[in-house]
Amino acid sequence: MAPAVEDLPQMWQRPRYASLLEALQSLELSPPIWNHKRRRSDILAEQESLATQRKAAATRYLSSIISSPLAWLDDDDQREEVWARASKRMSERCGRTAMGEVVRAWPFGWDGVHVPYEPFEIVIREPALTGDSLGFKTWGSSYVLSQHLPRLGATSLFRLFDESFGEPRPDVLELGSGTGLLGLAAAALWKVPVTLSDLPGIVSNLKVNVERNASLVEARGGGPLRVGPLTWGGTGEDEVDQGLFGQPRQFKIVLAADPLYDDEHPALLASAIEEHLSLDSEARAVVMVPQRDDTTMRLRDAFKAAMVALKSPIICDEEDELAGQDDWVEDEEGGHVKCWLGVFSRRKTVGSEQIE
Known part of the structure; x- marks a missing residue:
């Protein structure tokens, strides 16, 4: 104090x-x-x-x-x-939006009761928030989803990690990585290769955070880590790293946390997931949306509808709600917010019926 x-x-x-x-x-x-x-x-x-x-x-x-x-x-x-x-x-x-650069450590492995795995910290740099720099902020839902990854790996995604199937660890893509906390946590906790992506102007800081935590991820058996620009709906060389994303549908897991901020985002995110999510029947997209207000819940519902409206629909198999906090508000609730979690998979259709 x-x-x-x-x-x-x-x-x-x-x-x-x-x-x-x-x-x-x-x-x-x-x-x-x-x-x-x-x-x-x-x-x-x-x-x-x-x-x-x-x-x-x-x-x-x-x-x-x-x-x-x-x-x-x-x-x-x-x-x-x-x-x-x-x-x-x-x-x-x-308030947070007026602060300059912040570097802070995010703890993993301790839930106040027991230690489910060896504790570690991911260190994240957040530049000063100026203009349209939402990607320079580590949003609460990314930490909530990061901490939930081990449970997802043991339940909803268990077939992708079950060694009895003899499959290699799945390649993971994070869309809208921002500061990279979620993608780095996935690499460290799941021990998988992860590709992190965001708008071109966000990528430089994202690379700094990936380099800062690369040795930690490697020590825990994760990686390699790759970073590049991926603008949803973009086609130019500066907007999309063709070396990383030129081949469609190469990722068995696609992650996104707090990705919806305006009316264009639901359709753009759905399209990006469709383009990069593997056609494998076990491939899954995991999306978390904080339900801060009527607008974010409306965007969430629009995103779910956009996923179904794709030429090859991607269906929400599971939904959950987790409690989290944001530090961008100062109110009596201390920034508490409920986060919607959706797990999506591809389904084949015959006539009007969906089949596994």
């Missing part, structure tokens, strides 16, 4: 440069790591801690630094550094 503002060095005391940096470091805020399996008491304690740090007193203190000429500091570079850090601390109190 941050120290009380009255205990920090005040401007009238003409504090040294090092003391100011230490004070500003103590006021740093980072988005919470959410975990839908955590105890409610822990979540409430974290929310209370964050609320305390965001008190108006901290904002006033930061304002006093930004408005001060810091004339007692002889070095211009030092003054600029103090002002920059104070401004950053101020922006952090304006």
Whole structure:
């Protein structure tokens, strides 16, 4: 927890440069790591801690630094550094979208009761959120689905991982990877090769995160990892990496988390899945959509309809609902959101009836 503002060095005391940096470091805020399996008491304690740090007193203190000429500091570079850090601390109190770059570790293997597998962490870099940079944000549903992957592998997708069938581990594609958390988790937990994809402007940061976590994935028996641009509905060389995606229907598992943001996305996502999902009868597409409001639920329903309307329909075999959180809102619910999970497969049709 941050120290009380009255205990920090005040401007009238003409504090040294090092003391100011230490004070500003103590006021740093980072988005919470959410975990839908955590105890409610822990979540409430974290929310209370964050609320305390965001008190108006901290904002006033930061304002006093930004408005001060810091004339007692002889070095211009030092003054600029103090002002920059104070401004950053101020922006952090304006919510996640106002924050600068964030690097945070996402824990796996501990659900508050037992350890189902050896714990590990995936470290993700999230650049500052500016303009249309939704892909630079790690959305809550990707973490929820990432943690749910072992259960999916043992149930809905078990035939793809059952060694008695003698098949190699399935190739996995993540559509709209964003920062790459879900695809990296799939590689580490399922021990599979994974290809991560997103819009061209998102891929550079995606590659940074893949490179950062490549040794972890390899140590756990996963990989190789591949990354490239894949614009849904795009055809240009800059929009689609033909080396990775030029061959259609090569992936036995297609993953997507929080992929729907406007009215064009349901049809585009359905088309992308149809293009890249293997024709194998065991191939599956796994999609998670957070049900934040009426709009996201309408887009979810439009996506399900678009999958059925494909020339070769892809049917939702299983549906589930998981609880998660988003750190992009600050409300009484603490960003809690229910996430819809759909597992899809190809079906052959004879007349008007579907058959396995």
